[in-house]
Amino acid sequence: MTPEEAVAEQERLRPRVVTTTDPDLVVRHVAGLDVSYADDDRLVAAVVVLDADSLETVDSAVVHGRADFPYVPGLFAFRELPSLLDALATLTVPPDLLVCDGQGLAHPRRFGLACHVGVLTDLPSVGVAKTPMGRFDPPGEERGAVGDLVDDGEVVGRALRTRAGVKPVFVSVGHRIDLDRACAEVLRLCVHRLPETTRRSDSLGRAHLR
């Protein structure tokens, strides 16, 4: 797949993104998705499913793969998507929501990793990135404070303070959820700066790198 084809694929799938929440959506099981990289082109995709209330881990999956697409800002999904989908397919506990390590709508073509994974699995998804894509209004210092994430004059997500006094994370809609609900779901997963979903999938994947 060439970068040009990848862009075309994003533009083809982008109209399928749904930015509203099903009134009946109950998030009981949340999945965290992350990929770790070795020195060569090997990678490990890790998915962890947590009980959203107790934050207990109820399922997990690990898949070894190869990076066959370079890291290109804006095309990040094409590097991690194949292995992440493989890992999701081996889960025993079906997640109600996917929490991705990266952007959703906060993307140059409004189709970041979280949107891509959400559309392909048809599951609600949110993107939680450690760094912003556009500029953002600094949120207040208290836990739960938010500020707009703006790109090209549009509000594409929110800077969310998940812990008092620490750098915010950047939340954007992936699929089948609205921004308010996305932020609320992310906040309740946060004991530390990053959601437990990403912390646990990250450490699980890293542990399998050896």
Next chain:
DNA sequence: GCGACAG
């Protein structure tokens, strides 16, 4: 032409 640019 120059800088920006998730992980």
Next chain:
DNA sequence: ATCTTGTCGC
């Protein structure tokens, strides 16, 4: 993403 110890603070 990854390379990486100690150290400051609650």
